Ligand SMILES: *[C@@H]1O[C@H](CO)[C@@H](O)[C@H](O)[C@H]1NC(C)=O
Ligand SMILES: *[C@@H]1O[C@H](CO)[C@@H](O)[C@H](O)[C@H]1NC(C)=O
Ligand SMILES: *[C@@H]1O[C@H](CO)[C@@H](O)[C@H](O)[C@H]1NC(C)=O
């Protein structure tokens with residue numbers, strides 16, 4: 001160890017010796033990454049003064065992606081530094097079943113029982129979270145707001161009072177997640193206009209409370225320079241997550257004339273890709289004949305929520321500044337778990353690999369971080385953990401060889417202790433990967449971003465998802481930012497090359513099979529014992545308009561899944 005440290009010392013002697021900077025980790029949920037790429041068209045729609053200042057005073061990774069565009073899968077992946085296929089936290093019903101030290105998560109146990117949770121924990125291969133990692137490095141860790149990863153973080157009642165979202169939604173097994181591969185094409189969500197209001201004058205009290213708690217805690221900190229151990233403060237908001245609710249205060253920050261009405265691909269649903277049409281139907285955006293005004297109403301409400309988030313984040317930073325903390329003694333990092341479709345491609349929510357949903361903000365500022373730098377190299381949320389370790393002065397990088405991402409500090413010109421294999425090199429032609437296995441997608445989807453390209457492929461485990469219909473998509477994101485022209489059949493060589501990028505990391509067909517196998521197991525263990533009557537009631541409540549044809553599809557899924565995963569069970 002000493003030998004290794006000596007080798008590393010010359011790289012960043014000052015950082016290793018000097019007092020280590022504090023870290024303020026700010027998060028939002030559902031912030032479209034393009035809104036904080038201030039040269040983008042989308043960013044013109046709303047004023048985000050705090051995040052703009054962060055971009056001016058720090059480095060922005062303007063092409064960052066979620067590794068799985070939904071809360072729990074994205075956050076578990078980011079917080080463990082591993083891909084979804086490695087930690088098998090596939091959906092919002094399954095976060096990390098145990099802490100890094102093996103303590104079972106209380107919510108997991110409550111909903112699924114200790115045996116199931118132990119079994120899951122054994123296959124969730126991770127050894128640290130961001131929080132246990134920086135704590136090991138001597139940081140005082142404080143968590144406020146939305147965490148949503150499980151990992152026993154909320155087992156302690158006192159700690160649970162300040163954080164929200166357990167990582168195991170439901171509560172308990174969720175029928176539309178579990179039966180996604182039955183391909184039941186029915187709305188499972190509220191129609192977007194029905195959850196949009198721009199006259200709600202009591203919006204988001206829980207986020208205001210989170211910020212108040214962060215500020216209270218900051219108030220009792222010693223003045224900058226006098227704190228013995230550095231702190232890691234996590235303040236994480238739920239907004240701009242739907243429902244779309246705002247009021248005149250926040251709407252005043254929106255530049256309505258700059259909001260673009262997105263073009264929807266023609267021929268819905270017949271000539272759409274069956275994966276995309278499933279998602280639009282599932283999200284309940286299928287039948288209404290939307291006017292431009294309707295679409296604008298949703299869009300501007302979402303942007304107004306982004307302005308509210310910006311205001312709240314700034315409050316936290318201002319409190320720290322009042323105590324003398326600044327960018328020479330404190331790192332600031334801002335990310336979001338995924339974006340928001342906000343009516344692009346006839347969709348709201350996230351779940352999709354399209355830019356609005358999969359692209360996320362990722363910006364840092366602090367000691368030595370280049371100011372006003374806009375990094376166009378591809379990054380993703382699995383880079384967050386190694387970057388935080390690097391900020392926290394990690395020297396023992398051998399323990400992190402399994403992390404899926406790399407430290408981005410060198411791209412920001414900031415002092416870095418990460419060895420070359422664990423740090424992104426400027427100019428490196430990186431591929432970035434994302435995947436999705438949850439309720440609003442009827443089969444697994446896999447994305448590779450490399451250069452100008454975005455490649456999306458689908459899992460084919462069950463016959464409903466045959467390679468003839470669930471064909472890949474390829475978009476030139478630079479030339480076609482609206483992602484309306486699928487070039488996959490014209491660019492077969494690019495498709496092949498990007499598919500190989502995926503295969504270097506894992507076998508997508510095998511991963512799709514594993515995720516669907518777990519859906520089937522959850523069905524067998526947690527739904528079948530309820531009996532047909534209760535199951536039917538749940539199905540009808542979840543899938544609006546569920547009928548006999550849908551029931552046949554469900555039976556078909558069960559028959560086929562049991563043949564593949566459990567030949568001993570006879571489904572009649
Ligand atoms: C878990 O990760 C370690 C490396 O961290 C690897 O050696 C091991 O094979 C993995 N185990 C499983 C069950 O995937
Ligand atoms: C929760 O936050 C309050 C401040 O609002 C603080 O006094 C308390 O110690 C916190 N609890 C934990 C376990 O962090
Ligand atoms: C809008 O909501 C915020 C809280 O998010 C509140 O502070 C503000 O007073 C409200 N504006 C109006 C016009 O009621």
Ligand SMILES: *[C@@H]1O[C@H](CO)[C@@H](O)[C@H](O)[C@H]1NC(C)=O
Pocket residue numbers: 224225324325326327328329
């Ligand atoms: C940052 O804060 C430290 C400690 O309070 C102070 O010494 C330093 O001058 C400040 N730097 C700037 C640029 O304000």
